[in-house]
Amino acid sequence: MGEACQIESILNKDYESVDLVSFQEWIENIEKLSKLSVGVIIAPSDDVFLIKDYLDSLELIVLDFNNFDDGRGYSQAYLLRKRWQFLGEVIGINAHLDQLQFMIRSGVTSYVLLDSYIGLNEEDYANGFSICYQEAANNSGLQQKY
Amino acid sequence: MYQYSTEDSKFLVERVDQFEKQLKRHLAGDLDDAKFRSLRLRNGLYMELHAHMLRVAIPYGTLSSEQLRSLANVADKYDRGFGHFTTRQNIQFNWIELPEIANLLRELSDAGLHAIQTSGKATRNITADPLSGLTEGEIEDARPYCELIRRWFNLHPEFSWLPGKFKIAINGAKLDETALRIHDLGLRLVRNGKGQLGFSVFVGGGLGAAAMIAAETASFIQVEDILSYLESTMRIYNLKGRRDHQKKLRIKFLVRELGAEEFSRLVDEDWQQTRNDSKLKLNLVELEQLKKDFALPIRPIGLVGFKEKVDFNYSIWKKNNVRRHKVDGFSIVNISLTKLGAAPGDATSEQMRQLADLAETYSSGELRTTKRQTIVFPYVRKDQVYNLWRSLEKYGLASPHQGTLAQIVACPGRDYCDLAKAVSIPIATRVQERFNDMKKLLDIGDLNINISGCENSCAHHHIADIGLLGMQKNGEEYYQITLAGETLYETVIGKKLGPSVSGENIVDAVETIVNVFLKHRQNQERFTDVFKRIGIAPFKEKVYG
Structure with missing residues (x-):
């Protein structure tokens, strides 16, 4: 097992300090790590179905949205939050301002924007619309027309 | 006629406002080319060879007079006085200035028109039968379903960043005017043995370099379950579709690699989790309202004593x-x-x-x-x-060409498009000049010639009686010929005739093919009938002999 990286106070006060491991590390050390209340970082290419049965033992799950055009993270968020009802935070890292609305509605509960967006008004993008046209993991605050 | 509600109009404006902010950031250097490309394409905007092209959706191919006037105003104000109606029920403007785009889109939104998801790796405007509601034997007018499904994929949070573009066609008529099995996903309205209404679902069709006919993944999905089934289909594609190879992004490659049966199984497995979710059921109250909105504005009339003019x-x-x-x-x-x-x-x-x-x-x-x-x-x-x-x-609009060989479908080709390998429109013109005798055109009858300037196949050359595909050979323009493609009665991809033919000789080759057809035609046979009966050999022999 490689050294678990530590990330402090991502966004939510409840998670001031949680050890994070990569998806690969988690898969290789499930027995041990599932007792340690760690968080796991999932890349778009990781098969999220492989952690489905261990969600109770995870503190939080981090999804990586760095690649602007890779939309797999949205389905991963949906599966975790909506279908499997994961109760911990689903954190989107390397997030892009223009995709916040999609991330949040797909089930991401908090996010860390890439540095390049610092200084721009997040609200404009996170809540750019008044209406939504389909059921999703999180439609709060939106008029629902479907 | 159906019109967007106040909240729909508000949404269109919100979308323009958002895009305007993104455009400003891009022009100020705060949004890089790659990300802006991804965003502008989802708003229908292309950077073309000479200028910017905007693709505006014509949902279900239906326009009101008022909407067409708005498009005319846009053509005058923001373009050079014309627009281009595409093969997928959109209209394109070719000379748009970047800073004016937001104003243009605002004007369109006033008329209930938009360019949302007309491009990019997202779900595009649905292709509908242009004769929806008008022909005998139709199961139902498909447009109310088109509208409900359009709403569903409109900025869908989970499926807006797909591996590739995603085109849907929906048909409710006997004949398939939509060519649904060459779409990423085709829905055919059907009734089952109990008389219930539903859809047959076909996935993985497409033209391009690897033309494929969509496989049936479900023979009957009840109308109210269609959104959950679509959602599962899109989810499997979003998670498993190829993202590693630029030429294998479309769902057809996933379906081919997994096999249609395995793909259907995965979709079905996902669907079992959601099919009973009441929030994913098609809204039947809304459907009934839409049926009223799309109802034909006419009633039967008896024309006693009416005699057609002799001219x-x-x-x-x-x-x-x-x-x-x-x-x-x-x-x-x-x-x-x-x-x-x-x-x-x-x-x-x-x-x-x-x-x-x-x-x-x-x-x-x-x-x-x-x-x-x-x-x-x-x-x-x-x-x-x-x-x-x-x-x-x-007005010079009474061309009798429709239904004859002279009604050629062609993409803009190398004259306008930086993807094209060869010209399209000059070839169409030369074919029309060669066949400029109306008597001969009537004798030949309905024969489709489609010309694409590159493998992207915007002119759908694979499904024409005679398809021409532009390519480059040693720096010169050549055309590959395919014969006897069709979609109306059944879906068939045209067969390659042989080696490509130079631009200089291509019109001769087309004429030769037409002559072989005329020589062998019996009674009222269509081109595809003759081709099925005599095979490719007689055509090959005359063109290359």
Whole structure:
């Protein structure tokens, strides 16, 4: 097992300090790590179905949205939050301002924007619309027309 | 006619506001080219060879006169006075200035028009039958379903960043005017043994370099379950579709690699988790309302004593352009925009306004657009067809070409598009010049020639009787010929004839093919009938012999 990286106070006060491991590390050390209340970082290419049965033992799950055009993270968020009802935070890292609305509605509960967006008004993008046209993991605050 | 509600209009404005902010950031250097590309494509905006191209959706191919006038105004104000009707029920403007785009989109939104998801790796405008609601034997007018499904994929949070573009077609008629099995996903309205309404679902069709016919993944999905089934299909594609190879992004490659059976199994497995979710059921109350909104604005009329005018030119035009309507006393009129030397599908703003006026007078203010880049007037009284024709003649819009070989479908080609390998429109013009004898055209009958300037296949050359695909060979333009593709009765990808033919000789080759067809034709056989009967050899022999 490689050294678990530590990330402090991502966004939510409840998670001031949680050890994070990569998806690969988690898969290789499930027995041990599932007792340690760690968080796991999932890349778009990781098969999220492989952690489905261990969600109770995870503190939080981090999804990586760095690649602007890779939309797999949205389905991963949906599966975790909506279908499997994961109760911990689903954190989107390397997030892009223009995709916040999609991330949040797909089930991401908090996010860390890439540095390049610092200084721009997040609200404009996170809540750019008044209406939504389909059921999703999180439609709060939106008029629902479907 | 169906119109967007106040909240829908508000949404369109919000979308423009958001895009304007993104554009400003891009122009200020705060949003890089790659990300802006991804965002602008989802708003229909392309950077073309000479300028910017905007693709505006014409949902279900239906336009009101008012909407067409708005498009004409856009053509005048922001373009060079014309627009281009595409093969997928969109209209494109080719000379748009970047800083003006937001104002243009705002004007469109006033008319209930938009360019949302007309491009990019997202779900595109749905292709619908341009004769929806008009023909005998139709299961149902598909447009209310198109609208509900359009809403569903509109900025869908989970499926807006797919591996590749995603095109849907929906057909409710007997004949398939939508070519649904060459779409990423095709829905055919059907009734099961109990008389219930549902959809047959076909996935993984597409043209391009690897043309494929969509496989049936479900023979019957009840109407109210279609959104959850679509969602599962998209989810499997989003998670498992190829993202590692630029040429394998479309869902057809995933379906081919997994096999249609395995793909269907995965979709079904996912669907079992959601099919009973009440929030994913199609809203049947809304559906009923939409059926009312899309109901035909006409009732049967008895035309006692009506006698059709006797006029040679009118008869020729009528034979090729007027179709039987299911409502007594009415006709469906097809209007060809084809003109020698002009890009097929091009219309000037003046023509758009003339068509808008005529539609108001003769067709309850409604028009439809088709994949053959023509305009349909859906509700013309039989006793007014002659007057309509006179007006069309006056405006130079009474081309009798529709339904003949001269109604060529061509993409903009290398003259306008930086993806194209060869020209398209000049080839179309030369073919039209070669076949400029109306008597001969009538003798040949309905024969489709489609010309694409590259493998992206925007002109759908694979599904034409004679398809031409432009390519480069040693720095010169060549054309690969495919024969006997079709979609109306069954879906068949055209067969390659042989080695590609030079631009210089391609029109001779087309003429030779037509002559082989005429020589072997029996009775009223169509091109595909003859091809099935005699095979490819006689064509090959004459073209390459």
